[in-house]
Amino acid sequence: MQARTGVLGVPDFRRILLVGLLVSIARWLEMLVIGVVVWQQTHSAFLVALMTLLRxxxxxxxxxxxxxxxxxxxxxxxxxxxxxxxxxxxxxLALLAYVGMLAVWHLAVASFVAGIVWGADNPVRRMMLGEVVGAHRMATAVSMDVVANNASRIAGPALGGTILAAAGVGAPFVLSLVLYAAAVVAALRLAHRSTVLPPRGSVLREMRDSFGLVLRTPGMAGVMVVTLIFNLFGWPAGSMVPVIGQEDLRLGADGVGLLAGMDGLGALIGAALLVPLVRPRWYRAIYAGGAAMFCGMYVVFALVGQPVPAAVALLLVGVGSAGFASMQATLVYTTAPPELRSRALGVLSACIGLGLLGFLHLGLMANWLGAATATALIGVEGLLALVLTRRWWREPISPRDR
Structure with missing residues (x-):
């Protein structure tokens, strides 16, 4: 409790947390709305997956x-x-929707732009979290950030689906604009100024050195292996929720929005429990176990065929994602040397980005086998990948993790 009070007592931490919450609400809202709209316009599971792939x-x-x-x-x-x-x-996007000109390619371009900003979140905003609270409170800070992010995974899809059903395609994007504007106001109030480091060499050389850092730092390779597995075989499954919700569970846009918010509710509960309970020696077990639970519960979600059991499965998906997400940035931040943390978080973003191959894989399978079967198969593949790579992610923790 003292750790949480101490973190919340830092004004800039509260502002950075608020920025993350507002942006995350807008992000999950947009992803749900874009998935529903693309499915309604094209009835292509591949194109639905492609929108997330472009992010x-x-x-x-x-x-x-x-x-x-x-x-x-x-x-x-x-x-x-x-x-x-x-x-x-x-x-x-709001303007195009209101004048009746919004096309799938507009949503594709917007998703790609959003992906650039999302890729910068770890080395910019999350790095600032550590800078304002200190490395010794990073786990608590990230856990609270994950709580906020997953609260947004409830609010974003629920708001997006409800507003889309009630007011049409343009209204959700207007709400996104309001959320981003509020985030700008919070960011402008930040007093923290980061240290701008002088170049150590060319950008390409530093990028190469960043990947070398992962191989040289004890314990970090395992973190990246689990990240790759999660993003190749776990996270893509979420892109099929709008498809399975409409096609297999026969839900409307508002019902799909509520269903998509269930994993956010589970993640909110899971992350809230982690804040007071997590200990450094548990970091890696929680990290890998969360990824396994995430993949396994998507298999259940895809196969049950009824809205209520599917919602329960997504709730447990969220619990797994909370364990994974809370430990991900924390392990990188506490394992990397202080002067190299930003570059290590950049490599983490690159590993997350390689998940696009998983979305491509899932999209192709969904067009061939159907969304539900493809989602179950990719979840099984994720579980097998975790078993086969066990020797890497079970590496002994480094002194910084203790």
Missing amino acids: LLPMGLFGAFLGVAADRVQRRSALILMLWVQAVSAAV
Whole structure:
């Protein structure tokens, strides 16, 4: 309790937390709405998966670059710029929707732009979390950030589905614009200024060194292996929730929104429990176990065929994601040397971005086998991958993790 009170007593931590909450509500709202709209226009599970894939592509392409670049700029300024880009994108989508010109390719471009901003979140906003609270309170800070993020996974899809059903396609994007504008106001109030590091060499050389860091630092390779598995075989399954909700469970847009929010509710509960209970020696077990639970419960979700059991399965998906997400940035931040943390978080973003291959894999399987069967299969693949890579992610923890 003291740790939580201490973290919340830092004004800039509260502001960074608020920015993350507002952006996450808008992100999950947009992902749900875009998935529903694309399915309604095309009835293509592949194109639905492609929209999320396009959000991941910039992470894979630019994640390491963003980690290097974040050390060379003032992070507060970078955060404000990121928020303005998202606000403009939401405004354009709302305008196109209201004039009846919104097309799938517009949503694709907006998803790609959103992915660039999302890829910068770890080396910019999450790095600022550690800077304002200190490494010794990073686990608590990230756990609370995950609580906020997963509260948004309840609010975002529920708001998106409800507003889409009641007011049409443009209204959810107007709400996104309002959320991004509020986040800009919170970011402008930040007093923290990061240390701008001088270049150590060319950007390409620093990017190469960033990947070398992962191989050289004890324990970090295992963190990245679990991240890759989660993003290749776990996270893509979420893109099929709008499809399975409409096609197999026969739900409308508002029902799909509520269903999609269930994993957020589970993650909120899981992350709230982690804040007071987590101990450094448990970090890796919680991390890998959360990924396994996430994959396994998506298998159940895909196969049950009834709304209530499907909702319960997604609730447990969320509990698993809370364990994984709370430990992910914490393990990277506490394992990497202080001067290399931003670049390590950039590599983490790149590993997350490689999940686009998982979305492509799932989209192709869904077109061939159907969304439910494909979702169950990719979840099984994730569980098998965790078993086969056990020797890497069960590495002994480093002194920094103790």
